[in-house]
Every structure is written in structure tokens, then in C-alpha cells.
Amino acid sequence: MKSTVPIILLAAVAPAFAQNLLDPLVVTASRLEQEASQAPYSTAILNADYLRENTRRTLPDALQYTSGILVQKTAYGHGSPFIRGFTGRQNLLLVDGVRMNNSTFRSGAVQYWNSVDSLAIDHLELIKSQGSVLYGSDAIGGTLNAFTKSSDFRGKPADQFYQAGSAAYEYRTNGQGSHIGRLEAETGVGGQFGAWLGISTKDFGDIEDSAVGLMRNTGYPEKDLDLRFDWALSPHSTVTLAHNSINQDDVSRWHRTSQNPGWTHGSHVTSPGTWAANTYDQERSLTYLRYAGENTTVQAPIQRWSSTLSFQTSADSEFQDRTGDPKAGSQPIRRTSIDLQTTGLDLLLESTAGPGSLVYGFDYYHDAVDSFGNKNNLAGTKYAESLPIADDSQYDLLGTYAQYIWQATERLEITSGARYTLAQAHLGRFAGGTDQSRDWDATVGSLRGSYAFNDGWNLFGGIAQAFRAPNLDDLSGNLTSKSGSTSLGAVDVNPEHFLTYELGTRHHTENTSLSLAVFYTDVQDLIVSAYTDQSLKTSIATNAGDGYMEGVELEGAWRFQPQWTLSGFTAWQDGRTQSPSYLGGPMTDKPNSRLLPLSGSLALRWDDPSKKIWIEGRILGAIAEDRIDSVDQQADSQRVPTGGTPGYLVTSLRAGWSVTPRLDLTCGIENLTDEDYRNHGSGQNESGINGIFGAKVTW
Secondary structure (H helix, E strand, O other): OOOHHHHHHHOOOOHHHOOOOOOOEEOOOOOOOEEHHHOOOOEEEEEHHHHHHOOOOOHHHHOOOOOOEEEEOOOOOOOEEEEOOEOHHHOEEEEOOEEOOOOOOOOOOOOHHHHOOHHHEEEEEEEEOOOOOOOOOOOOOEEEEEEEOOOOHHHOOOOOEEEEEEEEEEEEOOOOOEEEEEEEEEEEEOOOEEEEEEEEEEEEOOEEEOOOEEEOOOOEEEEEEEEEEEEEEEOOEEEEEEEEEEEEEEEEOHHHEOOOOOEEEOOEEEOOOOEOEEEEEEEEEEEEEEEEEEOOOOOOOOOEEEEEEEEEEEEEEEEEEOOOOOOOOOOOEEEEEEEEEEEEEEEEEEEEOOOEEEEEEEEEEEEEEEEEEEEEOOOOOOOEEOOOOOEOEEEEEEEEEEEEEEEOOOOEEEEEEEEEEEEEEEEEEEOOEEEEEEEEEEEEEEEEEEEEEEOOEEEEEEEEEEEEOOOHHHHHOEEEEOOOEEEEOOOOOOOEEEEEEEEEEEEEOOOEEEEEEEEEEEEEEEEEEEEOOOOOOEEEEEEEEEEEEEEEEEEEEEEEEOOEEEEEEEEEEEEEEEEEOEOOOOEEEEEOOOOOOOEEEEEEEEEOOOOOEEEEEEEEEEOOEOOOOHHHHHHOOOOOOOOOEOOEEEEEEEEEEEEEOOEEEEEEEEOOOOOOOOOOOOOOOOOOOEEEEEEEEEO
16 A cells, blocks of 8 residues: 555645635634634534535544544444544534433444434534533543534525425445435524424445445435424524434444455455344434523623523344354343433523633533343243343433633634533442442643634644543443453443643635644543453453553645645544553553554545536545554454554545536545455445435425
8 A cells, every 4th residue: 555655645635625715613612603713623614515515424424534533334334433543432422512422322433423314414513632621521532513404594584484495315326225315394484483394214225345245234224304493582592492313223233243254355354253143223312492692782791692401312222143153152142222311401601701702601411221131042031131231320410611712912812711520320220239329520621722823824722631421331331342242331430531732723815724733632541441351251341541642634725726626634643552451461552442544635626617517536545554452453353354454545536516506416436446445443344336326406
């Protein structure tokens, strides 16, 4: 893969602005509306047009062309972005500002970010290494806020009835083919109220590549619904009632099953699967009621407010048939389910205070959890309970915060903040006991700054603390991890602590954008799974990990002609953790799991002067990732090849045509050279050559 390196190093320019060099507004960085170029954080903003034109299949896939992110896929229906080296419950997912992370999230690469319908997204705001001041526990590698679509009733002619809608269809040729449909409708009265309805249906077929062939049972069906009603209580305040839900069935962890024949790429080899089956059913819903507004009076003590009451449900079920696994024992069949209800309350206030703005408030989330699990033999006569997490449990997360943005001078802006958090866990019945309670509290702070050298160039950076309180899985989990080992929780674990330093610069003009950022994260008391002995069959949670993550990210875009835009990125990361290979064993200093290899992308786009036609070609590449620990590779040999994951260089070509103002066509070819490759740490290869054809009709 030597040819990959110069292409990556040439990619000094950002996916988020590949087709739009304007300076978008971002609210997630500070809970205030500000220009992205002025935020004292590394940001990425991706809108619905970007997702559709780049044929992003899922929410995790949407981040594939974002600097500093490795999109790992344990399964085709899962997806867990590693943001600055952290994944799963060490990144925070919000939907319309409501916290989606809950106390049942498992460690490592997980499926939860794929449980948000990508077709219902209006835009995404990603803030990297923000810390825990504004959003609390888990906001370590990154905070992603997914804003869903809604009716633009305030943008319509006042007091006039309106209605509109669209229907979209997409077909993917790879493997057995995929069919994706989306129906949207909106209605209301301009300036008074608006209603929105969205329905998505997806039938993802099995994928295929040139080395493994057809990866049977990687496909799955999905159904989604999103509803929203907005009512103007006054000219400057709005009441919103919204609901969205997702239902995915028979999502296979293909790498564990006998459908996986193993993969050989030169000297890199993965082990074949042995289980007869391993499938997940995933159902989630979010309903919230929000009252938000602003007071335009100059001297008003509270100038902006938002109060949100939310209710979420999730039902995650897993079926394992370990027949064929020599380690399965006499009870190879396991069924588990976790049912959760989360109630949330969030209050945000903004006030002018001297030469700046003060944002303050509190948030509270309560989880009520029921779990079920058993093991059985093939005949169904040898039953044993095997709970995935403590049954009849509760978890509370309460935080209060304040952040002040001080305009120190015309060019210098300083942001400082602090948060206090109290976390409480009550464990019901689980394998290690019953009716046990733990609680923790933490106070964290951050200090950030941004200095504008001129209207188009600024310097930003700062220090931010983050933490992650142990959740119910840390305390009582009993799950299958990696290639089939057992991962257990421990009731005596304590919070993880992180301190991130970041320094960056941005240059922005009408036709160019360029951003460079470096970061370093100090990690203390990381909860890691240490094997109980050298057999590598069972691991248990312990605060035995101390280490660091560091990296460099470079991205930007250049419109060198009115119709031509060059864009891209390059990124590199490194990190190590000291932890025991097994309980009582010697401490080892090893590379962090799933490190992002030197990687990057380069895209060239042409837009017809009439704006009716566009064409874009892209190169995406990474060098081989061989920074792996031999013990970790042995325990996860179905996902991580011997010697590490090979590098790759893949190309794609996409185009769009606005046939009429109401008919839009798109097409694309991914992986033009049909290369067999996988993202580091993933459970299956990416698709081989894949044709993607879409049509959208509006009315």
C-alpha cells in the first residue's frame, strides 16, 4: 500500500465543506448559536443533502469522510465510530439535544449509533473532545448531535395554509441488492404551527466482496417513523412535540457464525466463524415535549430558554446458537433481552452577563431496566438463567452546569465552564448478588479560547476535563465479547477520568477552508476488561487502565474555479494503555484498541453552472494498521487479522441531476476497483463494487 501514502498526505483539504464553503451555524459546541469557524472546538457539520449525495447508508457511515474518525462495523447492521480513539459509551450521542446514551450501553464497538434513522436527519453537528461540562458523562472522544427534520412553518407565508411532501427510493446493487424507501409530508399554517411525518422502510440485502464472496445473512430489514408538531405559542416561543422510532430485525454478528469462512489478504488472516447463529433485534423510540423561546428585550434577565421532558424506550434482544463452538459446553443456546425506559428532564437558560453570555441549567435522566436471559441445550431441557445485566435495576444521572463566553477583546473570546454530576446505580438481581447500590459524584471544568487574527483566520484551543461514571453494564454485565469470550462487570469499579489538550487553527475565505488541530488526552482509571487467567475465556471489569491518546487532523476545501472544488482530509492517531493482561499478571504497555491508521480522502467535484448537474470522484485510503497487541488479536481473531489490518485505497464516483424542480436523480459507483478491504476492527469486509441509484420526487 505504498501508493496510498502520498495521496493521503496530499489531502490537506474537509469533507463537511466539499460542496458548501459557507460558514454554517453550530449550537452544540456552546449551547449557543455561533458560526462554526468561531467555535473554540474542532467541529464537523453534515446536512441532509450531504448524506444523500454521498449515499451514506447509516448514521455511523455518515462520519466516514470526517477527519479523525474510524468507522468500525462489527456487523453490517451495527456501526461504532471511533472518535479520536474512543468509541461506544465513551462518545455521547444526542438526538435534538436529548441524551441517547443510557446505563445499559456495552463497552467497545457497539450498535447503538445505528439505531437512529439516517433518512430522518436534517443535519449533524459533531464536536470533538468537548469534555463533560455541557453534556455530562461520556462526552470524551466526541459529542454528536443529530437534528431531525421538521416543518419549516415559521419560514412560510404568515397565516397561510401550506402542505408539501416527497417520496424517495434508492437501490444498491451489491450482493443480493438493497431497497430503501422514504416518504415525507408536512402541513400547517405559516407562522402558527407545522406538522411533519416521515416513514422509512429499508431492506438491506447481503453484501459481497471479491475475496470472501457473498456474506450470507449480513442483510436485515428496518422500519422507521418520525413525527413532529411545532406550535408558535408566541412570536418568539415554540412548543414542540416529537416522536421517532426504529425497528431492526435479525441483525447478524456475521463474524462469529459459520457463514464466515475467514479472510486471507496476503499474510493477513482472520479466523472463520464457528457458531450456528448470532442475531440481534433492536427497537428504540424517543418522545419529547419542549418549550423554547427567547426574550428580545435588551435588559431581560433571561434572554433564551429551553425546557425538555423526554421519554425513551429500547428493547435489545440477542439470540446465540453456539453449536459448533468447542467452548460452548452443554448449553450452546442463549437468549437475552434488555428492556429500558428512560425519563429525562433538561432545562437550559441563557443570560447576558457583562461583556459575554452565560449559559446554565441542569439535566436529569432516570433509567428503569428489566433484563431476561437463559442458557439451554439443543433439546431445551437443560435450562440455566443467564442475565445480560442486573434485572429490575435503576440508574440516575443528575447534573448542573454553567458556561460563560467572555468577549475579552474584539478578537479574543474565552469560554470557561464547570459541571457537577451525581450518578446513582441500584442493582436488582444479578449473577454476583442482589439489591446493591453505588453512587459517585464529580466536578469537572474546561477553559477554551479563540483568537481571530483577521476575518478569515483564527487560533483556538483549550483544556477540558471529561469523565464517565460506571453504568449498569460495568457493574453487572454478563456478555459475549470479541470472538466468543465472556465479559463480566464488577460492582467495585469507579469513574474514568480524562483530560484533553487541544490546539488548532482555521483559515476561511469565500472559496477556501483549512483546519489543522492537534490533541492529547490523558486517561486515568480507565475501566478495562482483564482476563481472569491466561486461557482468555473470561474477562472482568477493573479500573486498571492508564494511558493516553494523541493525534493530528488536517482538513479543508478549495473552490479553484466557479464549478470545481477540491476537498479532503488526512489524520493520524497514536495511543497506549498500561493494564494487566490477566488478573494478577504483570502490567503491559500496549497500543490502544482500534487505533486509526494514517488515513485520508481526496475528492474532486464539478457543478454545472445551472446547478442542475454535479459529478464527484473520491479516493479514500488508509495504510496498514499493525499496532495491535498479540493477546488482543488472539482473543479477537475473527475481526483483527494476524499482523494487523491491511491498508487499502478505494475510489468512488457519484453524480446527480435535477431533472425538474420536483425530480432529482442520483447515481454512484462505490469501490470501482472491487478491492477486498475492511475497516480496522470490523467484523466483515466492506462491499465490493456497488452501484447505487436513487430518485426523489417532491410536491
